[in-house]
Amino acid sequence: MKSGPILLFVLLSFLCVSYCKDLIVGSSYNNRLIWQQKAEYNAIPLKKRVKEVFFSDPGQQIIKGIILRDLDHTDATASITAGGVGFSYANVRLKSDRGSGLNYQIEIYV
Secondary structure, three states, X not given: OOHHHHXXXXXXXXXXXXXXXXXXXXXXXXXXXEEEEEEEEOOOOOOOOEEEEEEEOOOOOOOOEEEEEEOOOOOOEEEEEEEOXXXXXXXXXXXXXXXXXXXXXXXXXX
């Protein structure tokens, strides 16, 4: 009887993991938001859009969490190419699907 809601929760979790293109590294829980930026590119037919975003903390605070949210829920991909959690800098690469634009919210926590 009680396994029904648990099974439903697990199924919905798998669906979210397979369809969400957000990237969450580290933790934002109980950490301070130090930097936030919206990265946008308009779509160009038959082209993939790529945007590189660089962050470096002048106070040399260690990053504890990075959240990259796809606001349009497209097939774009996000990756951390250098630095990230455990460093005081991060380089992020955003790549859109062919013919689509980019609309990401980037948050960095220390």
